[in-house]
Amino acid sequence: MHNYRKINNDLYYIGANDRKISLFESVYPVLDGVSYNSYLLKDDKTVLFDTVDKHERTQFFENLEAVLGDKPLDYLLINHLEPDHSALIKDVIEKYNNIKIICNQKIKDMLFQFFELESDKTPEFVVVKEGDVINTGNHELTFVMAPMVHWPEVMVTYDKTDKTLFSADAFGSFGALDGNIFDNEVQFNEKISEYRRYYTNIVGKYGLQVNNLLNKAKNLEIKTICPLHGLILRENISYLVEKYSLWANYKPEINSVLIAYSSVYGATQNAAEILASKLAQMNVKNIKVYDVSKTHSSYVLSDAFKYSHIVLATTTYNNNIFVTMEHFINDLIKHNLGNRTFALIENGSWAPNCACSIINELKDLKGTRILDNKVTLKSTLKTAQESELDNLAKLIFDDIQLIH
């Protein structure tokens, strides 16, 4: 049975939810699953916008067939070739005779990396470049190249007629769709943390390229965004574009403190919890504390994009940084998270020296500041050392006030 939904006069949502998946891209936990969005434009010519992951084949084809009815499928338009959207391309080509593929040259080249097509089954390609226009009857589609948002071949498609942007991975989110497929059918602001986690982990590294796309999109009047994951956007477009602008420029959303710790026997956690309490008593709001050994790094990284100040508290291990903290710091670096102010707490029972290693690792991140007065623990926090935590809290507090 189908579960497609009509978006407007000629456009239909024909995607599917994957609720069995545990790890998106085999790395990111998705407790609420993920949606693979696909769309069908039923104009004089019919256009399928991308497909879905192979696990959701049945629902996708039931939706596609139900909306098509007795019309032929004229075009498959491919915006992005990652298999969560492209897995069924070969099936579509084999099922619908005479279908033409609309894509750019890079997509065409990469298509044959993923699929072996018999020569007599190879469809006709309509290769487009930036600004080209395809008329489907009442609709005019034009194309904007968006390399590295999130792969090099990515493009987005703009329907001039309905002012709809088919944005590929951009403006997407983790989380399956629960019947409500439009942003104005849900409490959208409650969803923003998963939009942030999706953005920061998937394309956070490519702020420059995201900015390029945002700048091009400024020239388009956009009433609807149809992404490849998550809700269709109508009412929260400017809100999400503002968030994207912050994230792409590595600007924090709030002036507050994220404390990320790793602690083998609890002593480093103890110092982190006491520091959080001291900051709260100084009236710092919205402090967030994470144990990086327990919480998946994708969540901590996501909040690192949100916060202005980050405290790293960790033990020394193998004469270096503790493994889970090393992993988190590596995530910060790999995602180019600059413009943050760090404070450090190090621990060690005989050679506490991981702060030096952390400073060395963070030094190449653009706009990074590291506050003086690191706190060094030897095994546990001693009563006589509490003033050091007081000083660190005061330093962080004063620094936050400076950016108000």
Ligand code: FEO
């Ligand atoms: Fe949702 Fe880059 O694929």
